[in-house]
Amino acid sequence: MKRINLTMQISIGMVIGIILGLVFGPKIAGIQLFGNIFLRLIQMAVVLLIFGMVIESLGQIKANQLKKLGTKTAIWFLVTTVIAAVLGLIIGYMMRPGAGLKLATLHANGSLGKAPKDISTIVLSFFPTNIFEALASGNVIQVIIFAILFGIVLNRANTAGKFDQVLELVKAINGLTIRLVMLVMKLAPLGIMALMAWVTATNGLKVILPLVKFLVAFGIGSASFLIVLFVGISWYAKVPLGGLINGFSRIMLVAFTTTSSAISLPVELADAESRLGVGKAISQLVLPLGMALNSNGLAMYLSLACVTLTQMMGLDLTPGAMVQVVVLALISCLGTVVVPGGGLVALTIVVPTLGLPLQTIAILAGIDWFSGMFRTVLNVVGDTTTAIAIAADENALDRTVYQRQTATKLNLK
Template identity: 75%
Template sequence: MRHISITAQIGIGMIGGALLGLAFGPKIAGVQLLGNIFLRLIQMVVVLLIFGAVIEALGSLKSDQLGRLGGKTAMWFLITTLIAAVLGLAIGYAVNPGSGIKLASVSTSATVAKAGTNFSQTVLDFFPTNIFDALAKGNVIQVIIFAILFGIVLNRANTDGKFNQVLRFVKQINQLTVKLVMLVMKLAPIGIAALMAWVTATSGIKVILPLLKFLTAFGLGSVAFLIVLFGFISWYAKVPLRGLVRGFSRIILVAFTTTSSAISLPIEMEDAESRLGVEKSISQLVLPLGMALNSNGLAMYLSLSCLTLTQLYGMSVSPMSMVKIVLLSVIACLGTVVVPGGGLVALTIVVPTLGLPLQRIAILAGIDWFSGMFRTVLNVVGDTTTAIAVASDEKLLNRDPYKVHADKMAPKHNL
């Protein structure tokens, strides 16, 4: 009997769950509990996984690699995020998603928590006062800040091998954490099926219809971004395009169905190393950092959302406002919540700064789950392609997995 891959199982779970929700409606909404249990099991180890991975990655690097890798990673993050934000504006103007939507039929009640818009306070909140409090609350950006500093100190103090035992202990904890995550991922098909059943049971198809144009625009922008990014990375890293796309298949599916960069991270790290040939030292540094600091999908979502809101209310957007939208979209990505719903929190930072009433983001709340699918795919693909580019620069990219994938896809001829 042929074994069904976890990727296929997740796909079957997604489709089956959606059909169950549509067939039984609200009567089956209680199945959400299974999906929430799955999400919590993943979330309980994600912060520990990030914490240990960053420390191990920085602690294991040679001193001359430390600054070089950090600079390259930051450069790639900034470039891809800017491109995504600009592309969001371009797609918004091309599709004009804000036209033809009746606001009178949409509730204007607040549906998201109000977030502070003070930039200084936002930056200050990146830095923890108590690392144990940050770990307990799952504050990813604060955990990463501490892990970066601890990893740098460990790297510099361990030049003579005095702290090898500490580094070895961190590596062992990381190995056990990854094993735990992989165990939990066996429940992914059931958990994702339950979540999809709940979404369609409680909202039905009608949740998409009022803003179908917005979702279409976001989908088109996402596809365009992926085509450009895959094409460029295939050329830059000198890897076959087919093998590259195939290597990303499971990452994209998990990101699309869970709508969470944090939950996708374990699969992202595993496939980056085993299916995309990225050296472990690179993936453990770039991917956790990218999860908190590089949000290509969120940048595109924010710029497209702001433009859509101005179109809904017939407001003109000046060239300076366009620049402001792009810059705010990039800045708001720093430290944004990496679990489902984080996009709406980021909007509460950007929208008031543009002079738009905060209540106007309520119109996007009903489809946040669906727009989150596109956001998360672009986020994780952007992070992983950055890891591939950095690994290629450092001569730490194994191209054999791409050849294997290419061979599997090539037609076979009988001689």
């Protein structure tokens, strides 16, 4: 008998929780305690995990690769991720998936309702004065800024292997932390069931409609982002748009159906070379690096989720909070969490930082499998289009593959 995967278990837990909330009503509201315990168990390890993953990702890149192609790759990752995050905000405000629902018994506790800060104060707050204080308080932005700098220094200082032991120690700690998070994630179906039972018991079935609207908004945002990427890369790399889309067809199909960037990677590597003309040296550097450091789909998901949840709370993001959302979406993609339910784990980073109640995560957790379809497609397409752009810059793009694809289609006709 085939084992049900974790995301499906979470979806089943969500359905059971909704049924329990509707059947028993306020009598079952006390079950929230079990859901809150689950969320705290996730929170206790996630800052350490992100801290270590960023250092490991940057520290193990070969120095010559980091210098030669690293800058170009980082710029493309940065640009596409920011576009995805900003597009998520725009779609959220245009479609307003969370509007019309005011969650009972939940209150924001952070800076959402405060007066907007000036841009210099916002930027200054990203940089820590004490890394231990940032770790203790769970200030994710400050922790990641320190981790990025530490990872770069480790990379530069370790060219002769002098600090291999430090890198191996970081990898070992990351491995153990991932095991811890995976252990906690086994409780996710029960935790989400408890939280959804409580949410439904206190708010009723009206909580379902925003979930459908969220998925529609995410689908429209994903389609818009893909159009921007394909048109932009077609122009930049001087390749035919039709051949580009045809070359991506198998990659997108595998990504959409498996909801796994790791499973999609072998197909990406094969099709990037044979169907999209990317040189092997470029694809073998950019695509694995993209899986670790770049996640356009997650960036859009997080920004759209933040807009949706604030709308459910009857609030609006201040300009300062919007900047925070984009920055958090960007840096949450560094060292993408390689555990089941990674989208859920990422939400536990962003939501508390914005001052939103942690329990609101449960509302979107139940549809994480469907969200994962869109996230994965955007992730793999973003990585592969970056590889095409860099190959074009480095004269390592074989454009004849597009001509062969066009000729094959004409022969078939």
